[in-house]
Amino acid sequence: MQYKPGLHLLLNIKTSSVNELSLSLSWKNFIADQISKFKLTTVGEAFHEFEGGGFTAIHGLTESHVSIHTWPEYNYCTCDIFLSNYKNENSNIVKEIGKAVVDFYKSTDFEWKEIER
Amino acid sequence: MQYKPGLHLLLNIKTSSVNELSLSLSWKNFIADQISKFKLTTVGEAFHEFEGGGFTAIHGLTESHVSIHTWPEYNYCTCDIFLSNYKNENSNIVKEIGKAVVDFYKSTDFEWKEIER
DSSP states (O other): OOOOOEEEEEEEEEOSOHHHHHOSHHHHHHHHHHHHHTTOOEEEEEEEEOTTSOEEEEEEETTEEEEEEEEGGGTEEEEEEEEEOSSSOOHHHHHHHHHHHHHHTTOSEEEEEEEEO | OOOOOEEEEEEEEEOSOHHHHHOSHHHHHHHHHHHHHTTOOEEEEEEEEOTTSOEEEEEEETTEEEEEEEEGGGTEEEEEEEEEOSSSOOHHHHHHHHHHHHHHTTOSEEEEEEEEO
C-alpha cells in the first residue's frame, strides 16, 4: 500500500492588506497563535524581509511545514500548509489554518487548492 | 492583471534509498550543490531529524523555497520546489532540480505535479 502522508493546501491570495504583506511581524504573531492553537510543533523557522517590502517565511513542523511568500507590489501572496497525519488526523487543521490565513489577509479573491499527498 | 509568481513542483517519491531518507546529511550536500549550480540564493534553512530516522528540511530562497519530508519506514518522501520568476524565468530550473531529486533518490516510482501559481 502506498503511504499517503496527508493534505497539502496551496493558497494564492489577492489582498489589499499591504501592511500584512510588507512586513513579517504580524504574520509571525498570527502563525505562532495558529501553531499553538492546533498544538502543532515547530522544529525550525526561517524569515527573510525583502528590501522595499515583502517577505518569505517558512515554518518547519514535526507535522511538515507552512510557508508564505509575499509580493506587496502586486497585492499578492502564496501560502502553503502541509500537515502529515503521521500521529494525528490533521486534514481539518490544514483547512482551519487556511481559512484563518484568508481572514488574516481579509481576502475575498483567492485560489484554494487541496492536494492529497 | 493577476500576478503569477511561478512554477511549484510537488514530488511524491517512492524509493529504496533508505540511507538518503534516514539522515539529512547527504540531502544537505545534494541540495546545496543544486542551489549553487542554478545560482539561487538561500535566505534561511531549518532541519529536523526524527528519532528513529527520517528528516524534514526547508530551504528558504529569495526565489521562494524547497522543502522535503521523509518517511524511511514507508520508503517515501515528499519534495516541493517552488521558484518565482520575479527576477529570472526559473520554470526550467524547477524541473531540472526536480529531475535531480528523483535521480538522487534513484526512484522509478514517483508522482510529478506541476502547479503554475
